[in-house]
Amino acid sequence: MTTTTTGTETTATRTPAAPGQPEAVRLEGVGKTFGSGSDAVTALQNVDLAVAPGEFVCLLGASGCGKSTLLNLVAGLDEPTAGTLTRPAGSPSFMFQEAALLPWLTAGRNVELPLQLSGLSRSARRARAAELLTLVRLDGLADKRPHELSGGMRQRVSLARALAAATGPDGTGGGVLLMDEPFAALDAITRDALQGELLRVWRATGTTIVFVTHDVREAVRLAQRVVLLSSRPGTVVGEWAVGDDRDRLHDEITGRLRQVIASHAA
Template sequence: MSNIPASVTSIAHPAISVNSVTKVFTDAGRSTVALDSANLEIADREFVCLLGRSGCGKSTLLSIIAGLARPTSGSVDLHGLRVGMMFQDANLFPWLTVRGNIELALRLSGVPKRDWPDRVAELLSIVQLPHAGDKRPHQLSGGMRQRVALARALAQECKVLLMDEPFGALDAITRDALHEEIERVWAERGLTIVFVTHNVREAARLGDRVVVMSPTPGRIVDEVRVGLPRPRQMADAAVAELSGTLHDLLDRHDVTVEERKAS
């Protein structure tokens, strides 16, 4: 573990550089600091989990990295890499088929129309839904919809995949299957993944590194480099042990926040 609230971890080949990012929201004359001077570097092909309590600014930071929100101050450098994003809700267009949802992403990415059939078939094969192209989103399970959302993100030829609690609404069996799926796709396609979660065991299961955030305001306060071999399972004793360490870190920084409020 290393405490990193005020510095950027040095990485030889970074994919993402977050430099002193602060985000302040103003509503009815009142200002709320959602992120306070966040500094972070993520290496090419690294799998990083952003871990923290609800409301600590994880999703805000992810949105800023994706370019969906502007920081109040600071900057993000993606080093020329294309970014895709997945959310907790698959956000598929219900009036389009699975094929249509993926084709829309291909069109927006500038892929020639003549190449769409082959690319759709390839992407559906990658997410192990080769025969789902003609189905509508309402005909799919939650896990299948998230697989389609993954295929749609990959259709953008992204090298960085940002994932905002994409499995949080799924049952445990489906979630475990999708953990294996995303780990396989990450390794096969050489992706850099930033995965937001408040589930400590999920972070221990998936991450090369777990970056811990504290709330009020949102700060990056710690990191844990995960030395456990892959593949891992949620039920592994080593994953459970690391989960306990992460719980302790969250509790420790929660105490620090309360002390700050009281001072």
């Protein structure tokens, strides 16, 4: 990844994917408008973004800037009204603010679900689910139902299930994990712990992650690259490679975000 400094803003340009290795996600001039005529609302406009396989990218912006809309487009839950969007083969895996576990299934069976849908045998999916629960430090809790787990534990189960879908039965699928403010509803201590767990899991699996947040500190802690969207209609107005001086970068991005919000309010 290379970095170009313009004024006070450091704009990161992602290092191109290796020859023969396609990018995991690419958006070129992507726009999304809801409705038509006088009722039309443009959520995204002229978005250019590429994510390399195995990269961890945070999408940052104020509420209502189109971050979640962009994730929905990448996930295939909606289609752009302009531009070109290249998605990974197969469906990306999604993790939301709420754990969204099936309450009548145990933790293990919740993790097994995407593996069952892919046709994996019962014994193989149980073994894979156990591996993933161990990866998120919930080994021994496969038989617990969601109501028996804390909020943080439920999000770990949700993460394990998302990884089952993203990495496939043997853990080598190299899929894409989309995360829409997954820790926003948690208390500060639990959120801090799960951010650390997510980084550990990402390093262990090499999964491509696109993570939406409005929290600059969370973005700088987690990402290899932070992408800032303007207020509606959302478009990319800044990118930063995350290096060692995270405090300076936090202040820099916070200042740029304030500029974006102020210009929208003016």
